[in-house]
Amino acid sequence: MPALLALHDVSYARARQRPGPAGFRLKEINLQIEAGDFCGILGANGSGKSTLARLCCGLYLPDSGEVIVEGYSTRQEENRRRIRRVVGLAFQNPDNQFVAETVAAETAFGLENLGVPPAEIRRRLREVLDRFDLGHLAGTPPHRLSGGEKRRLSLAALWVLRPRVLLLDEPLSMLDPGSKKKICGLLQELRREGTALLWFTPAFAEVARADHLLVLEAGKAVWQGRPGEFWGEVEKANRWGIELPPVYEIAAGICQSSPPPVASEEEFVSWLWK
Numbered sequence: 190m191p192a193l194l195a196l197h198d199v200s201y202a203r204a205r206q207r208p209g210p211a212g213f214r215l216k217e218i219n220l221q222i223e224a225g226d227f228c229g230i231l232g233a234n235g236s237g238k239s240t241l242a243r244l245c246c247g248l249y250l251p252d253s254g255e256v257i258v259e260g261y262s263t264r265q266e267e268n269r270r271r272i273r274r275v276v277g278l279a280f281q282n283p284d285n286q287f288v289a290e291t292v293a294a295e296t297a298f299g300l301e302n303l304g305v306p307p308a309e310i311r312r313r314l315r316e317v318l319d320r321f322d323l324g325h326l327a328g329t330p331p332h333r334l335s336g337g338e339k340r341r342l343s344l345a346a347l348w349v350l351r352p353r354v355l356l357l358d359e360p361l362s363m364l365d366p367g368s369k370k371k372i373c374g375l376l377q378e379l380r381r382e383g384t385a386l387l388w389f390t391p392a393f394a395e396v397a398r399a400d401h402l403l404v405l406e407a408g409k410a411v412w413q414g415r416p417g418e419f420w421g422e423v424e425k426a427n428r429w430g431i432e433l434p435p436v437y438e439i440a441a442g443i444c445q446s447s448p449p450p451v452a453s454e455e456e457f458v459s460w461l462w463k
C-alpha cells in the first residue's frame with residue numbers, strides 16, 4: 190500500500206517559478222502521512238509553511254524530489270484531478286479560496302465540478318451546512334462573513350468532497366477564543382473520523398497533541414519528532430520563531446530552574462497541584 194501522502198527530498202526555489210525576491214528555497218523535505226495522522230508543521234513567518242502546503246497538494250511542483258499522493262506523483266497532469274479529491278488545502282487567507290457568490294454555492298461548487306447529481310448535492314449541502322453551522326448563512330456572499338464564519342466555510346467547502354488529507358494553513362489565525370475552540374473541535378472530530386490533518390502554524394500549543402512534528406527554519410527541516418520530544422528542544426524555539434504556549438511561559442516564570450512541559454491549561458493546573 191503506498192503512503193497517503195509522501196514527500197521525497199522535495200526542493201523548491203521561489204525565484205524560478207514566481208516573480209519576486211530571489212533566494213528562498215525549500216530544501217530536501219521528507220515527510221510521510223498515513224490515514225488519520227495528525228502532523229504539525231511549525232515555523233516562523235517566511236519559513237516556508239504556505240509554500241510547503243501548496244507543494245503538498247500539487248499547486249506548486251517541486252524543482253527536484255517528488256510529492257506522491259496514494260502512489261500518484263503531482264508532476265503528472267493526468268493525476269491532478271485524482272489528487273485534488275484526496276488532498277484539500279484550506280488557504281491561510283480563506284478569501285483567496287472562495288470562488289462563488291453565496292455560502293451555499295461555494296459549498297456546492299466542488300460537487301458540481303465532479304458532476305454529482307442535483308438531488309445528492311442538495312442532500313450533502315444540507316448535511317455540511319448543518320455540521321459547520323452555516324445553514325442560516327446559506328444565501329450570504331462569502332466576503333460578508335466574519336472571520337470565524339469564513340474559516341468554517343473554507344473547511345466546509347473542502348469537507349463536502351471528503352478529502353483523506355486536510356492541509357490546514359494556520360487555521361486558527363485571526364480567530365477569537367470562542368471561534369478557535371469551535372474550529373479545533375470540528376477538526377478533531379474530522380480526525381477521529383479518519384481524515385489526516387497536516388497543520389501549519391507558528392504556535393506549538395495548536396499541535397501539542399499531534400502524532401508528529403516537523404520544524405521549518407528558512408526552508409529547511411531542522412527538527413522532526415513527537416510533541417513530547419519537542420520539550421527537549423524548547424530553548425531553540427526562540428531561534429526558530431516558534432511561539433510557546435502562554436501557560437508554559439507562566440510555568441517557566443514560576444519554576445525557572447526546570448520549567449514543566451505544559452501546553453494546555455489542564456496540564457498547567459495538574460502541574461500546579463503536584
Ligand SMILES: Nc1ncnc2c1ncn2[C@@H]1O[C@H](COP(=O)(O)OP(=O)(O)OP(=O)(O)O)[C@@H](O)[C@H]1O
Binds near residue numbers: 203209210213237281
Ligand atoms: N509569490 C511570491 N513570490 C516570491 N516570493 C514569495 C512569494 N510568496 C512567498 N514568497 C517568499 O517565500 C518565502 C516563504 O514564504 P511562505 O509564505 O511559504 O512562508 P510562511 O511560513 O507561510 O510565512 P507566514 O507565517 O508569514 O505565512 C518568504 O521568504 C516569502 O517572502
Ligand SMILES: [Mg+2]
Binds near residue numbers: 238239240281
Ligand atoms: Mg503562510
